[in-house]
Amino acid sequence: MYTKSLFVCFFSYFFSILFGYFSLVYFDLGHLWLDIALAHIVATVVIFIFSVIYKNSSLYDPFWSVIPLPIFIYLILYPEVDESSQLRFALIGIPVTYYVIRLTWNWLKTWPGLEKEDFRYINLYQTFGRFKIFINFFGIHLFPTLMVNICLFPLYFAITINDQPVSFLDWFFCIFTILAVLLEHISDEQMHSFKKDQNNTSLTMNRGLWKYSRHPNYLGEILFWFGLFGFSLSQSFDNFWLIICPLSMFAMFIFASIPMMDNRSLERRPDYEEYMKNTPALIPNLFK
Numbered sequence: 001m002y003t004k005s006l007f008v009c010f011f012s013y014f015f016s017i018l019f020g021y022f023s024l025v026y027f028d029l030g031h032l033w034l035d036i037a038l039a040h041i042v043a044t045v046v047i048f049i050f051s052v053i054y055k056n057s058s059l060y061d062p063f064w065s066v067i068p069l070p071i072f073i074y075l076i077l078y079p080e081v082d083e084s085s086q087l088r089f090a091l092i093g094i095p096v097t098y099y100v101i102r103l104t105w106n107w108l109k110t111w112p113g114l115e116k117e118d119f120r121y122i123n124l125y126q127t128f129g130r131f132k133i134f135i136n137f138f139g140i141h142l143f144p145t146l147m148v149n150i151c152l153f154p155l156y157f158a159i160t161i162n163d164q165p166v167s168f169l170d171w172f173f174c175i176f177t178i179l180a181v182l183l184e185h186i187s188d189e190q191m192h193s194f195k196k197d198q199n200n201t202s203l204t205m206n207r208g209l210w211k212y213s214r215h216p217n218y219l220g221e222i223l224f225w226f227g228l229f230g231f232s233l234s235q236s237f238d239n240f241w242l243i244i245c246p247l248s249m250f251a252m253f254i255f256a257s258i259p260m261m262d263n264r265s266l267e268r269r270p271d272y273e274e275y276m277k278n279t280p281a282l283i284p285n286l287f288k
Contacts, residue, residue, distance in 0.1 A: 005113035012050035012059060016043040017070055024074070032080065033156045036071060037149050043067065044145040048137055057140045058118045061111075064144055065103035071152055072096050072159075081163040091170045092158060092231055095177035099224055102181060106188050120260055151225045151249050154242045158231035169234040177227030183209070184220025191217070202268065204275045212284035214275065215261065218253050219282045225249045258282070 020043035029035050044063065051059040076089045121140055128135045190208040194200050209216040225246040232239040258281050265272040 002113040005111075005115075008050065008054060008114065009059060009062070012047055013063070013066060015050075016046035016063075019043060019046050020070075032078065032160060033153060036074065040067065040071070040145055040149050041142070044141050048141045051141070052133075052136070054114055056114045056117050057121045057136055058111075058116070059114070060141050060144075061118065062104050062107045064148060065100055065107065067145075067148060068096055068152060069100040072155065075155055075159045078160070080160050083163040084159070085162070085164075085166050087166045088162065088170050088231075088234070089159065091166070091174040092155065092228075095174060095181060095224070095227065098178060099181045102185050106185075109192070119264065123260075147249060147252060151228065151245045153245055154229045154232035154239070157235045157239050157242065158228075162235040164235055167234050170231065173227050173230035173234075176230065177224055180220050180223035180227050182220070183223065184217050187217035187220060202270070204265065204269045204271050206275055206279070210279075212279070214279050214281050215253075215258055218258065222246070222250050222253055222282070253282075 020039035023039040023042040024035055027035065027038060029038060044060075047060050047063055051057045072093060076084075076093070121136075124135050124139060125132050187209050190210060191205055194205045194207065194210075213219055226243075229242055229246045232242050262272075262276065262281070266276075269275075
């Protein structure tokens with residue numbers, strides 16, 4: 001069953017990226033990023049169709065981590081300036097590639113296959129049962145796609161229209177973004193090790209990085225998107241308005257993802273309430 005699930009996942013993603021590419025070839029909306037956004041949505045629709053056929057919206061989950069790499073590659077292949085920097089492409093590409101490989105591999109290690117669906121989706125279906133197909137498409141598929149697309153938008157300014165020489169900012173945000181992914185990486189590995197021990201069943205992970213933050217992996221995720229925004233500043237500090245892109249991701253985690261995970265942990269772990277009292281949701285209290 002697991003092999004079949006991987007087969008379905010591979011082909012659904014192959015066709016989603018293929019149809020997204022066809023969208024870029026045959027449609028011209030007058031602006032490169034609008035073309036990319038349309039291709040991103042077309043690819044999402046393909047994944048949605050597969051998820052409906054196989055009755056499991058968790059098929060969409062790795063799309064979040066997979067799609068940044070083909071969008072990055074498309075941007076570096078079609079710059080709109082003559083003097084684009086190959087070094088800058090590398091400085092941006094290294095953390096993006098690390099992020100994509102690490103997060104996708106992390107999903108693959110924990111994915112049980114198509115027989116299980118994410119609890120958050122099941123809760124949404126139970127809450128809005130009569131509008132399941134609407135919630136499935138707009139809430140579970142399209143909304144995350146638009147969030148990722150918005151947060152990738154600064155790369156248009158950092159790559160496609162950036163003719164400035166490589167500066168300290170490029171190097172700084174390369175290191176910053178790599179460290180953000182590393183934070184997420186270490187957090188997830190610590191959690192995997194904790195869950196492997198059967199003695200920890202129904203207990204709260206409060207060791208390592210999780211001692212200082214209830215969601216250090218989410219903190220790393222958020223900082224990654226702020227890092228991508230930072231690259232746009234090497235083109236011009238006038239691009240600072242693009243900070244609304246990572247701030248939108250930050251808001252999604254604060255008002256949606258973190259409350260959902262905290263509520264689930266409160267239901268499943270008797271010691272989680274005390275953990276919440278003593279541990280901040282995201283940013284460690286370094287002075288405590």
